[in-house]
Amino acid sequence: MEILSSYNVIIAASVIIVLSFWFNGISKKTNIPSVLMLIVLGVILQYVLKYFVPTMPDLDGTLEVLGIVGLIMIVLEAALELELKREKLVPILKSMAIALLGLVASAWIAALILYQFIPNMTMQSAWLYATPLSILSSAIIIPSVSGLKESKKEFHIYESTFSDIMGIMMFYFLTSRLHPTEGSGVAGFAGTTLLTIAIALIASYAIILVFQKIKSQAKQFLLIAVLLLLYAIGKKMHLSSLIIILIFGLVIANVKLFFPGKMKVFLEHDKISQIYHELHIITLETAFVVRTFFFVIFGITIAITSLFSLSVALVSILIILSIYAIRFVLLRTFFGKDILPQLFIAPRGLITVLLFYAIPQEAEIETFESGILLFVIIATSLIMTWAMIKDKKKMGSMLDELEEEYEAREEAYEGEPTLEEE
Template identity: 45%
Template sequence: MGEINAYFLVIGAAVIIIVSYLFNILAQKTNIPSVILLIVSGYAAKELLGIEFNEDEWFLPLEVLGIVGLILIVLEAALDLELKKSKLRLIWQSSLVAGLSLFFNTFFLAIGIRYFIGNLDMLTAVIYAIPLSITSSAIVIPSVNGLEKSKREFLIYESTISDILGIMFFYLLVENLDTNGATKVGLNVLSNIAGTLLLSITLSYAMIIAFQRIKSDVKLFLFFAVLVLFYAIGKLFHLSSLLMILVFGLVLENRLLFFSGFLRKYLHEENVRRVLVDFKLITRESSFVVRTFFFFILGMSITLAGVFVPDILLLTLYFITGLFTFRFFVFKLLFKRNYFPQFFIAPRGLISILLFFAIPKEFRINDFELGILLLSIVVTSIFMAWALVFDSFGKVGRMKRYISFMRAVNRGKSLMHRRKRNLK
């Protein structure tokens, strides 16, 4: 890397951002997720340019991009969610789907890993299964803009809650391996969630009050830096830091709900509303840039050597079949109808990668193929892309039928008017 000219790196970074922007436009037209195109582009660039990808050299930058990208993506999603009484059913349904899917997929996949990989105890298999059982908000959120509002909000809630539950499940399991007794583990989990929620709400109030009083023109990235700082410190203390980001975004967006009663005097609504517009813009723009480089570099890291292994192909088929079969029955039970394309939108992505490489050394298995990670990301993303494209074609068909119907109605009205004139 030291021999690469700095100007070539600048040119490359600029080209990647421009191409990513074009992919976003293409995604809006075709509903093919832009992140898939970025991953493919990264792999193609590595092959065409003959770049030797050193995993040890690139893992830290990739991990940092992933962490910052995750914070931005969840914050961006939270700033678009309204907390209203009418949304309680939606929040409950999305939480139920996220929770049931996470735990079913974890244990279903763990059984498959033990069968196809072999030589694993159940605990190790579960630790390897959790990352692949989490729906990626990093892929879902930028991909569902073309859906109707209720479906889009459901998927944003579901994927964000899946991220949070999955991360909590993974780290609480890993960090309590030496804890004796299920009761003690349960108490640790509940205290962690309760402590994180209490700290999140307190920090949210404090930051919003401080946020509205800063007079300097340079404050938005300062504000974001404070959020990143709290996230990182929370992780060091084994808190559910992603929950802190989600709570902060919800409190900021729904400030009139949280600053009610005697707290209203501490809220300067005009100041917050004016600055929030710029804060949302910077969050969205930064999320776009970080997501672009993360998935492009991820594409460069891909090797196909471990993909076409019979056991990995069979394990992926087993996992995908179980994933969508269970998801179909859950959606059919909850929604009865109108659950397309939601039940096909369950991609794996950023969180799966970050947690996969966060597996403790004592549980690492040298012969565990990374092909299952790559195949799961690609196959679930393809299913999502197909469902979104099919849904968009369905909308076009419905629109054409509606236009034809309205034209027929207008022709009928014109014919009636002409008959009335003739009778007169």
């Protein structure tokens, strides 16, 4: 086990972070998601470790913890960038509707496919397996859409964030139905959600009012620790904890909206602005590091041979086709003909993996092959990559045409006689 010594682990972790930063640079130039490169790196490390280490360490627990922290950081990062303005109400509601309808419709069709093709699959378990496969990955989408025009970029940020939150709420609602109790139905779920929103608002106001009074400079990780604590306690109480993170992010990013009128006297605007900017930077950096190690460890743990199964390919392709068919109908309904490249930006990623590992033992189906998960993640990411590259080339050719037209006009203008020459 000498290869897993403390210094070797530190060296490996440092090299992985450096490579991840490099992958981000490649991603911006090529539109290939850095997540794919991280998974490939993980697969390579898997075979390196197998060569040097006779028994692979169990990394499932580490993967789960990284996934939870990464999920919190990604949602917080997205919430901190969302401006709640009256003119943005329609885009937000439209994105929410598309995310919800896409989630439910995709999960329903995927559940039918799994129920039909996976032996011993019950419909209840099929819904639990289908839900993670139906959630958009904000971890992949948000860093990948920075080059799109503002309206499309905002749509993808809103849609992927709502898909994350509603997908997780739907998953845990389905898990609660495995052991039906009083208050676990739709009414009970709605009540729990409203209670979570109320707790989130109270906690957000309290955190802002307290933290603006703290004079210490080193308080950002204290703030993150408080949010992680609230999330974990919320999960223990069976609340929709991700709503707490989302609402806190929205409140601190839109303090003027949440502290209207005379409530402004409770705010120290300079300190709130400082907290917001520092939190935004730390959240961004933390999300980057956690996302890096999550996908590398995922690559280390996956069974790559499962991709070459005919049954895995058949089920995965049917699910992928259903994802884009449903997405096409929804985008055409809400946006008309301007649906590119949005149609193909529907990757699955971190939350898909995280929820897959969270499926209760009593709902697990031994005949379900995890290769389906990997196939869908890789295929949807590659399709998004192709769409983004194509869109980038299209934008480049349009700019070239505009530049040529401008140069032609310049030449024509230079060839015209001046007033003095006339």
